[in-house]
Amino acid sequence: MDYFLYQDDALCAETCNVQQLAEQYGTPLYVYSRATLERHWHAFNNAVANHPHLICYAVKANSNIAVLNVLARLGSGFDIVSGGELARVIEAGGDPSKVVFSGVGKTRQEMAEAIELGIYCFNVESAAELEVLNDVAGELGQVAPVSLRINPDVDAGTHPYISTGLKENKFGISMEEAERAFARVQALPNLAVKGVDCHIGSQLTEMQPFLDAMDRMLALIDRLAAQGIDIRHLDVGGGLGVTYEEETPPHPDVYAAALLERLGGRDLKLIFEPGRAIAANAGIFVTQVLALKENTDKRFAIVDGAMNDLIRPALYSAWQNIVPVNKKAGESQCYDIVGPVCETGDFLGKNRELCIESGDLLAVRSSGAYGFVMASNYNSRPKPAEVMVDGAQHFLIREREKRTQLWQGEHLLP
Ligand code: LLP
Numbered sequence: 310m311d312y313f314l315y316q317d318d319a320l321c322a323e324t325c326n327v328q329q330l331a332e333q334y335g336t337p338l339y340v341y342s343r344a345t346l347e348r349h350w351h352a353f354n355n356a357v358a359n360h361p362h363l364i365c366y367a368v369k370a371n372s373n374i375a376v377l378n379v380l381a382r383l384g385s386g387f388d389i390v391s392g393g394e395l396a397r398v399i400e401a402g403g404d405p406s407k408v409v410f411s412g413v414g415k416t417r418q419e420m421a422e423a424i425e426l427g428i429y430c431f432n433v434e435s436a437a438e439l440e441v442l443n444d445v446a447g448e449l450g451q452v453a454p455v456s457l458r459i460n461p462d463v464d465a466g467t468h469p470y471i472s473t474g475l476k477e478n479k480f481g482i483s484m485e486e487a488e489r490a491f492a493r494v495q496a497l498p499n500l501a502v503k504g505v506d507c508h509i510g511s512q513l514t515e516m517q518p519f520l521d522a523m524d525r526m527l528a529l530i531d532r533l534a535a536q537g538i539d540i541r542h543l544d545v546g547g548g549l550g551v552t553y554e555e556e557t558p559p560h561p562d563v564y565a566a567a568l569l570e571r572l573g574g575r576d577l578k579l580i581f582e583p584g585r586a587i588a589a590n591a592g593i594f595v596t597q598v599l600a601l602k603e604n605t606d607k608r609f610a611i612v613d614g615a616m617n618d619l620i621r622p623a624l625y626s627a628w629q630n631i632v633p634v635n636k637k638a639g640e641s642q643c644y645d646i647v648g649p650v651c652e653t654g655d656f657l658g659k660n661r662e663l664c665i666e667s668g669d670l671l672a673v674r675s676s677g678a679y680g681f682v683m684a685s686n687y688n689s690r691p692k693p694a695e696v697m698v699d700g701a702q703h704f705l706i707r708e709r710e711k712r713t714q715l716w717q718g719e720h721l722l723p
Contacts, residue, residue, distance in 0.1 A: 318637070325698045331597070342698055349590070370587070409429055430504060442455070515559075519548070543578075553630065610663070632674060635670065638664075
């Protein structure tokens with residue numbers, strides 16, 4: 310459920326009229342709904358309310374500091390994958406003691422910063438990383454809290470680019486290597502075993518892959534316990550899908566209940582790293598139709614937003630709903646919605662039935678996750694502005710990039 314609804318044929322973000330937002334802030338424009346973000350976070354948090362847990366929002370999904378701040382105020386933890394994300398969390402008022410640090414390639418400097426800030430846990434992805442982390446912690450005279458990311462070799466049944474839990478993927482430590490790696494953590498003086506984690510992929514719409522992964526992780530935890538290695542938490546990663554079109558992913562209640570049932574009586578804290586499930590449907594991308602154009606047997610709506618602003622359709626052939634900001638009566642036609650970038654892959658949607666004319670505004674739904682964060686300046690296009698609505702109020706949370714910012718930091722030869 311989100312708060313982007315029509316009132317008398319005009320799309321509203323909570324109670325703000327989207328056309329008015331576009332007029333005030335310009336297009337292309339990202340618009341987020343605070344109430345939707347909060348609702349989705351609470352859906353997760355309430356789903357596991359009676360069990361020790363931590364919701365660590367995956368910052369990569371949408372890292373605007375206003376978004377992070379809204380979640381930090383709810384008491385959220387954060388899943389980060391870089392020093393940049395850690396700095397954003399701190400800037401946004403997030404609590405470092407609720408941060409888990411994922412990612413296959415952490416630098417020594419990033420490790421040191423995270424240790425000094427006292428993060429909750431490092432999600433370590435390889436035996437080599439363990440040695441470096443031990444070394445860095447030793448130099449600081451500290452003990453780093455460690456979870457090992459295990460690759461459970463489960464097929465998430467999602468797009469190959471966002472499937473991460475198979476043997477052939479670069480992520481995590483294999484099940485075969487897991488026990489040896491945990492023994493090594495115990496042997497290293499500047500590391501402390503805290504937990505175990507996995508993340509099998511993104512946009513999962515079925516329970517079964519999650520349950521398969523859970524079973525394998527619990528079996529590992531039991532084997533480790535038999536060897537005297539005490540695992541305090543199980544981090545199940547993110548990956549819960551959302552409805553873009555007609556997908557019916559499990560509700561967080563159903564998802565959490567199924568995991569808790571598998572957990573049985575084990576005394577394990579559960580950590581979740583949802584990104585998309587919290588942010589995707591809390592945002593829209595608003596773009597204006599520049600022109601309609603007809604080639605031999607195809608109609609195009611050329612809009613002012615492009616693949617550099619929202620790359621998911623181009624990169625993953627992702628389908629996101631495209632709706633008129635103002636519904637109007639009339640005959641609809643079938644359009645490909647394309648941007649001004651010089652690439653055939655520059656489309657936001659294909660074969661969409663719409664009744665539109667030049668100057669109209671369109672909203673690409675479900676753009677709150679992996680939208681702005683994946684934007685680039687390709688074709689020297691300034692990045693769009695971001696706005697957050699809160700009831701009838703709206704706030705500019707990132708200014709539209711200015712043209713001169715495009716070459717900021719560049720230098721002419723003398
Ligand atoms: N934890 C880890 C370790 C991850 O790698 C990810 C996402 C998450 C949590 C959050 O997953 P989520 O709950 O959002 O599914 N750009 C792609 C998605 C890439 C996801 C990468 N990892 C897209 O636009 O579909």
